[in-house]
Amino acid sequence: MSQPKTLFDKVWEKHVVTSSDNLDLLYVDFHLMHEVTSPHAFRALREMGIKVRRPDLTIATMDHQVPTSYLNEPVRDPVAAEQMETLMANSKDFGVKVYPWGSEDQGIIHVIAPEKGIIQPGMVVVCGDSHTSTHGAFGALAFGIGISEVAHVLATQTIRQRKPKKMAVTLTGKRPKGVTGKDLILYILQIIGTDGGVGHVIEYRGDVIKELSMEERMTICNMTIEGGARAGMIAPDETTFEYLKDKPFAPKGEEWEKAVEEWKQLHTDEGAVFDKEVVVDVTDIKPFVTWGTTPAQAVSIDSMVPVPRDPNEERALEYMGLAPGMPMKEVKIDAVFIGSCTNSRLEDLRAAADVVKGRKVKEGVKAIVVPGSMKVKREAEEEGLADIFVNAGFEWRASGCSLCVGMNEDVLEAGQRCASTSNRNFEGRQGKGARTHLVSPAVAAASAIMGKLADPAEMAKEVAR
Amino acid sequence: MKKIRNIAGKALPLGFSDVDTDQIAPSDAMKFSKRTNMAGYLFKDWREDPDFVMNRPEYKDAIILLAGENFGCGSSREHAPWALLDYGFRAVIAPSFGDIFKNNCSKVGLVTIELEDPIVKQMIAIAEANPQTEFAIDIAEKTITCEGFQWHFHMDQFTQYKLLHGLNEIEITLLEQEAIQRYEAKRPSFLPRII
Numbered sequence: 001m002s003q004p005k006t007l008f009d010k011v012w013e014k015h016v017v018t019s020s021d022n023l024d025l026l027y028v029d030f031h032l033m034h035e036v037t038s039p040h041a042f043r044a045l046r047e048m049g050i051k052v053r054r055p056d057l058t059i060a061t062m063d064h065q066v067p068t069s070y071l072n073e074p075v076r077d078p079v080a081a082e083q084m085e086t087l088m089a090n091s092k093d094f095g096v097k098v099y100p101w102g103s104e105d106q107g108i109i110h111v112i113a114p115e116k117g118i119i120q121p122g123m124v125v126v127c128g129d130s131h132t133s134t135h136g137a138f139g140a141l142a143f144g145i146g147i148s149e150v151a152h153v154l155a156t157q158t159i160r161q162r163k164p165k166k167m168a169v170t171l172t173g174k175r176p177k178g179v180t181g182k183d184l185i186l187y188i189l190q191i192i193g194t195d196g197g198v199g200h201v202i203e204y205r206g207d208v209i210k211e212l213s214m215e216e217r218m219t220i221c222n223m224t225i226e227g228g229a230r231a232g233m234i235a236p237d238e239t240t241f242e243y244l245k246d247k248p249f250a251p252k253g254e255e256w257e258k259a260v261e262e263w264k265q266l267h268t269d270e271g272a273v274f275d276k277e278v279v280v281d282v283t284d285i286k287p288f289v290t291w292g293t294t295p296a297q298a299v300s301i302d303s304m305v306p307v308p309r310d311p312n313e314e315r316a317l318e319y320m321g322l323a324p325g326m327p328m329k330e331v332k333i334d335a336v337f338i339g340s341c342t343n344s345r346l347e348d349l350r351a352a353a354d355v356v357k358g359r360k361v362k363e364g365v366k367a368i369v370v371p372g373s374m375k376v377k378r379e380a381e382e383e384g385l386a387d388i389f390v391n392a393g394f395e396w397r398a399s400g401c402s403l404c405v406g407m408n409e410d411v412l413e414a415g416q417r418c419a420s421t422s423n424r425n426f427e428g429r430q431g432k433g434a435r436t437h438l439v440s441p442a443v444a445a446a447s448a449i450m451g452k453l454a455d456p457a458e459m460a461k462e463v464a465r
Numbered sequence: 466m467k468k469i470r471n472i473a474g475k476a477l478p479l480g481f482s483d484v485d486t487d488q489i490a491p492s493d494a495m496k497f498s499k500r501t502n503m504a505g506y507l508f509k510d511w512r513e514d515p516d517f518v519m520n521r522p523e524y525k526d527a528i529i530l531l532a533g534e535n536f537g538c539g540s541s542r543e544h545a546p547w548a549l550l551d552y553g554f555r556a557v558i559a560p561s562f563g564d565i566f567k568n569n570c571s572k573v574g575l576v577t578i579e580l581e582d583p584i585v586k587q588m589i590a591i592a593e594a595n596p597q598t599e600f601a602i603d604i605a606e607k608t609i610t611c612e613g614f615q616w617h618f619h620m621d622q623f624t625q626y627k628l629l630h631g632l633n634e635i636e637i638t639l640l641e642q643e644a645i646q647r648y649e650a651k652r653p654s655f656l657p658r659i660i
């Protein structure tokens with residue numbers, strides 16, 4: 001019998017075109033692009049007089065800088081406008097499919113690719129963006145690349161890589177009610193730290209993972225990069241196939257049958273060895289929130305702001321304006337952001353709307369919902385979710401990265417505190433001096449109502465609908 | 466890319482550890498779609514301090530940067546090696562580098578050399594004692610020479626080949642087009658395509 005392999009080994013080996021000096025040239029099944037990291041790459045191609053090798057395996061969209069508070073008007077920020085126009089021109093010149101701002105297919109690249117069925121098990125997917133790791137949820141190997149690498153992929157449809165090490169994170173026990181994919185990944189990050197995955201590709205395993213929806217799996221893989229890993233992966237199963245079936249780019253008819261047969265082989269063999277293994281029991285956890293300036297600085301919503309253990313943590317607390325010993329549930333907030341490629345899919349908006357329904361946003365709190373794609377926006381409007389948010393006092397926006405990165409006009413002021421469903425709480429990420437608490441959509445919604453970080457499970461008692 | 470075999474010139478003794486890419490090229494440098502000259506962004510905040518070593522006239526035309534551990538940690542922005550190149554640096558010598566930074570440097574033709582901490586410290590002492598000292602890097606021989614000293618360094622074959630032949634990675638991979646075509650011919654038909 002051949003040597004047992006991990007899921008990652010199988011996908012990697014299938015894509016090796018050539019290898020030399022411990023470097024493998026990997027074939028890229030799909031390349032995703034957005035307006036910020038693409039211009040320099042297209043320019044490099046132009047300078048070398050090279051065409052895009054496989055425009056049919058490439059899509060582009062606009063997400064990082066697009067306005068979300070208006071549509072069908074000239075873009076007010078000239079820098080954003082210029083990058084958006086540049087992408088239009090490049091897509092036209094090089095024959096790359098683009099889903100521009102204002103079109104019905106536009107959205108955050110990591111939301112639109114899966115919703116179109118472009119991401120399938122066993123694929124190698126790259127994008128000039130670190131949260132490309134999202135797509136590992138399908139059992140694909142998906143990772144972010146630099147600008148020169150974007151040019152390399154455009155020119156050759158390949159990428160040269162040294163094979164990373166293998167790490168397993170196994171979730172055991174029983175997931176408590178009210179604990180979402182976001183809470184699980186914050187919990188995992190708090191255990192492994194921001195560098196726990198450096199040099200590795202993580203496979204998430206165990207029964208807890210099998211029970212998660214595709215959306216939750218995407219949330220977990222999305223934030224894998226915050227633990228320093230190259231990518232996160234989850235073996236495909238019935239949930240994956242169910243999600244993909246009938247999506248526009250999913251195989252059809254006989255091709256579908258053939259694909260599913262292959263996809264079923266994509267799992268880690270019994271006895272395969274990982275370089276590093278972590279086992280996490282999730283039985284007793286609660287919703288998780290961050291208190292500091294890295295995603296790993298997180299605690300249960302029931303706990304208190306921790307006593308700093310080192311100068312880094314001291315600095316984080318100072319930046320966040322928090323004192324040790326203060327209950328997290330007493331932390332007052334000024335803003336709520338429900339959005340980003342971590343948590344802006346229909347399921348996320350449903351979870352938030354469920355908490356918000358019939359209630360009002362606390363006076364003085366600025367709360368916005370930014371759907372991950374225009375498709376999510378339409379569906380949420382049809383389902384009545386948009387009305388729930390608007391009636392409660394949320395702003396209902398068009399799709400884009402928005403307050404996740406603060407590159408468009410959505411930024412917070414210094415000192416403002418935000419409960420955010422995004423993935424990075426770095427200093428200044430949501431605006432210079434702004435303070436970010438990473439939370440799940442349900443916790444974000446509850447916090448908007450209460451005006452402070454809140455556990456949705458306790459809402460019924462405190463605020464009547 | 467230009468072929469690089471020898472780099473010889475003055476060295477700037479920076480020394481600090483954990484210099485992140487935000488310091489090397491602050492985020493204002495990332496706003497441009499065009500490849501503007503980024504020399505002005507290099508260590509922008511630190512250069513406001515008149516005593517910062519880069520502001521000293523005797524190091525004005527240094528082309529080798531002597532840095533501390535973990536140089537170039539932080540975000541993946543390729544603007545950091547661009548800023549160093551635009552300013553005139555051709556090589557950075559340090560005990561260790563941020564992973565992605567080092568990778569990015571190798572793609573844009575900025576030479577990175579890893580040497581043990583005491584050796585880098587010795588070089589820094591030499592450059593501080595006499596800013597006019599010339600350091601000579603030989604990529605083919607993998608040596609650095611100055612004032613009668615010679616040190617050997619390690620460099621992987623692929624990077625060395627790229628530098629010596631002045632090839633960028635795209636050009637190298639294009640030489641493997643046939644292998645890519647062969648691979649493409651056997652990809653499963655159910656994989657997604659935009660038509």
Ligand code: SF4
Nearest residue numbers: 131340341401404405
């Ligand atoms: S939503 Fe945030 S993390 Fe995701 S792609 Fe946009 S900026 Fe990056």
